[in-house]
Amino acid sequence: MSLLNRFRKGLEKTRNFISEGIRQLQVALGHYDEEMLDELEMLLVQADLGVPAATQVMDRVRAAIRSERNDREDFVHARLAAAVQEILGPKRELRLAPDRLNILLLVGVNGSGKTTTAGKLALRYGREGKRVLLAAADTFRAAAIEQLEVWxxxxxxxxxxHATGADxxxxxxxxxxxxxxRSADVLIVDTAGRLQTKQNLMAELAKIRRIIGREAPDALCQTLLTLDATTGQNALSQARLFSEAAEVNGLILTKLDGNSKGGIAVAVAWTLPEIPILLAGLGEGAEDLMDFDPEAFARSLLPEPRNG
Ligand SMILES: Nc1nc2c(ncn2[C@@H]2O[C@H](COP(=O)(O)OP(=O)(O)OP(=O)(O)O)[C@@H](O)[C@H]2O)c(=O)[nH]1
Ligand SMILES: [Mg+2]
Incomplete structure (x- = not known):
């Protein structure tokens, strides 16, 4: 399946939600008026863009309507897609250094998809012929180590x-x-999302970073934050919290398939433009980790424009 089709399939529910909302607007004679634009904005808020990002998108759409003197439905929808894509920004990929050890540190709250993503990445890089190593640094639960073992x-x-409870x-x-x-190319570190307190969690991550800095100063270490898209606006506060407490180099939006509302990606990109969304989780399977592609994403989130 092509990248676009993977995103289209994953984001089907959100797209249907938006299509149905637009259908109910009953855009009069194929033109948008002010009231319909306001309703479109509300629809975007509900699709998990949230208020700031939805306002930003619609400000751009309204500006285009004014400057081009065009309020036709097709034009508005095309500008909507363009505005979403602009906010998502250019495509940014997770890049590995070719000539030294890469350490990928997966962080995020419990259940956000760290272990699954660690496994998917191990498989991806293994297939590319890289020497990959996994580290079970979530020692908080025995089940966590077993889950990574499967991957x-x-x-x-x-x-x-190490044993459960180890440092x-x-x-x-x-x-x-x-x-x-083993002259590994990539070391993927799975960490715990659940500790007694937030302070413990952050202190533990800081300690891991210190060890990496001391023991592998020449390695390229990237901290990747997994965000569960089904948690909606909650994902935003997690992103803020982690990026304040630790250096986060990239985001992985998981569970974009299923019951999430994909608009959260736009909210995240708007709120934290300095941290790129690098990867998207579009299912639980080994193949369901895709490079985040803003164009494919914008096209999959919104209804396909009609010709005319
Ligand atoms: N549908 C879907 N499910 C996912 C995705 N990524 C992870 N999951 C599922 O979400 C659940 C939690 O994922 P984990 O990888 O265990 O999350 P975690 O962050 O390691 O959780 P803790 O170890 O408890 O902190 C599992 O049932 C995964 O199969 C995804 O992209 N799509
Ligand atoms: Mg885990």
Whole structure:
């Protein structure tokens, strides 16, 4: 399936929600008036763009209507898609350094998709012929280590583990030595999302970063934050919280398939323009991790424009 079709399939529910909303606007004689534009804005808010991003999108649409003196339905919808894509920004990919160890540190609240994404990435890079290693640095729950183990078997990437309750930084320490011994290209570190307190969680992540800085100063370390798209505007506060507490290099929006409202990607891009959305989770399977493509995304989120 093409990239566009993958996004179209994942975002089907949101697209239908928006199409149905637009149908109910009953755009009079194919032209938008002020009231219909206001309703379109509300529809975007409900599709999880939230108020600031929806306002921004519609300001751009209204400006285009004025400057081009065109309020035809097709024109408005085309400008809507363009505005969404503009806010999502250019395509940004997760890039690995070719000549040294890459460390990908997966962080995020519990259930946001860290372990699943770690597994999908291990599989992706393994298929590209890279030497991949997994580190089970979520030692908080026994089940977490077992869950990563399944992905280790599936991807063929060896996993470094300690017992439940061990110090996650110690796991990372060992994983870095193992990565050196095996001349690994990529070390993927799964971390815990659930600890007694937020302070503990952030302190633990900071400690892991310190160990990496000390033991692998030459490695390229990228901290990737997973955000569960089904949590709606909550994902925004998580993104803010993590980016304040730790350096976050990129975002992974998970669960964009299913019951999420895809507009959250636009809200995130508008609120945190300095942190790129790099990847999209479009399902639970091994193949369901895609590079985030703003153009395919905008086209999949909104109804296909009619010709004319
Ligand atoms: N539909 C869908 N489900 C996903 C996606 N990514 C993860 N999941 C599911 O979401 C659930 C939680 O994912 P995990 O990878 O365990 O999340 P986590 O962040 O590691 O969670 P903790 O270890 O508890 O902090 C699992 O059932 C996954 O299969 C996705 O892109 N789409
Ligand atoms: Mg996990």
């Amino acid at each position: 280790s078997e599936r991807s063929g990437a060896p996993m470094i583990r 996650p930084a110690a796991v990372v320490f060992d994983a870095i030595s193992a990565a050196r011994a």
